[in-house]
Amino acid sequence: MKGALGVVFPPQCLCCGAGVASQGALCPACWREAEFVGASACARCGVPVPGEPPQSEDEAAALICDDCLIRDRPWRRGRAALVYRGTGRALVLALKHGDRPDLAPPLGRWLAGAAAPLVRPGMLVVPVPLHPRRMLKRKYNQAALLARQVARAHDLPHCPGLLVRTRHTGMQDHRGVADRFANVASALAVPPRQRGAVQGRAVLLVDDVMASGATAAAAAEALRTAGSGPVCVAVLARAVREAPPRAAGDAE
Ligand SMILES: [Zn+2]
Ligand SMILES: [Zn+2]
Numbered sequence: 001m002k003g004a005l006g007v008v009f010p011p012q013c014l015c016c017g018a019g020v021a022s023q024g025a026l027c028p029a030c031w032r033e034a035e036f037v038g039a040s041a042c043a044r045c046g047v048p049v050p051g052e053p054p055q056s057e058d059e060a061a062a063l064i065c066d067d068c069l070i071r072d073r074p075w076r077r078g079r080a081a082l083v084y085r086g087t088g089r090a091l092v093l094a095l096k097h098g099d100r101p102d103l104a105p106p107l108g109r110w111l112a113g114a115a116a117p118l119v120r121p122g123m124l125v126v127p128v129p130l131h132p133r134r135m136l137k138r139k140y141n142q143a144a145l146l147a148r149q150v151a152r153a154h155d156l157p158h159c160p161g162l163l164v165r166t167r168h169t170g171m172q173d174h175r176g177v178a179d180r181f182a183n184v185a186s187a188l189a190v191p192p193r194q195r196g197a198v199q200g201r202a203v204l205l206v207d208d209v210m211a212s213g214a215t216a217a218a219a220a221e222a223l224r225t226a227g228s229g230p231v232c233v234a235v236l237a238r239a240v241r242e243a244p245p246r247a248a249g250d251a252e
Contacts, residue, residue: 014106015087015094024106026087033086037079037114037238044068045213046080046114046238060117067241071213072181075205075220075231080238081107081114084209088237092209095142095236104142107236108149111206115150115234120202123232124159125151128207128219129188131165146236147206156204162194163219172214180214188218190226202229211239 013020013027015034020027026034037046039053042065054060061077082088091107094100127147135141144160151158169187172180190198203223210216210233220231 014103015090024109030087030090033090034088035083035086036110037081037083041079042068044073044075044078045210046078046233046235047240048083067213071177072217073213073220074217074224075233077118078210078216078233078235079114079118080210080235081110082237084211084237084239092237095145096138096208099139101140101142101145104145105149108146109153111146111234111236112150112153115204115206115232116154118204118232118234119154119156123154123156123202123204124162124198124228125154125156125204125206126159126162126219126223128205128215129160129163129165131168133168143207146208150204150206150234159197162190162198163188163222164191172211177212177214180212181217184214184218185221186218188215188222190222190228195226198223198226198228200227200229203231205231205233207233207235209237209239210235 011020011023011025012018013030014024015026015030018027037048040051041048041063043061043063045065045068047065049063049065054063084092091103095103095107125147127141127143130138130141147160148158165187166189167187169184172183175183205216205219207216216233223231
């Protein structure tokens with residue numbers, strides 16, 4: 001069966017469509033442009049930090065980037081699978097705008113791997129929601145597609161209805177960092193009927209990309225306000241300072 005399918009659909013690079021040896025892989029050119037985040041990463045936001053990889057769990061938890069020292073990060077730990085440039089950026093944009101929901105299983109597995117150190121038994125996996133208006137336009141919430149894969153990989157409950165957008169925040173791309181935080185603050189909430197479900201529960205918040213971290217902060221704030229336990233954040237790609245997202249429709 002697999003062989004027969006291989007004849008009709010030979011395996012293609014996830015990113016560019018070039019022929020590859022196996023399904024769900026990157027071609028050598030896209031692999032070179034993919035920056036997977038290793039152990040040397042900020043414990044809060046997942047951005048790679050220079051230096052030797054941490055030798056213990058305590059050392060890993062103490063690695064905090066400059067941004068996270070000055071920004072409000074109302075969550076405990078965070079991990080990212082990729083840096084948001086090159087192949088990482090191309091894959092995020094393809095999943096978000098390119099009608100490529102088929103990317104969710106392989107990318108979700110990468111994210112599940114990156115999030116593994118954050119996982120605790122019984123944790124709720126909660127995607128950052130889209131506003132209903134944007135949902136109509138895009139047909140799917142890419143964060144929820146990824147969250148479903150992460151939940152499945154770690155055998156945790158997936159709770160896509162636990163957070164909702166209370167107002168439309170518009171595109172964040174052309175806003176400054178302070179403006180992004182102000183714009184998205186209190187735009188997310190746990191609906192009253194869901195408050196019982198979140199009481200005291202540890203939450204793994206999932207999004208496709210983190211730029212300023214304003215959206216994750218608003219989401220974590222909403223969860224904590226509703227009575228959740230500690231919140232951790234897992235994103236497919238983390239924007240780095242050298243290459244801030246600029247193109248239309250980029251990260252929030
Ligand atoms: Zn490729
Ligand atoms: Zn950080």
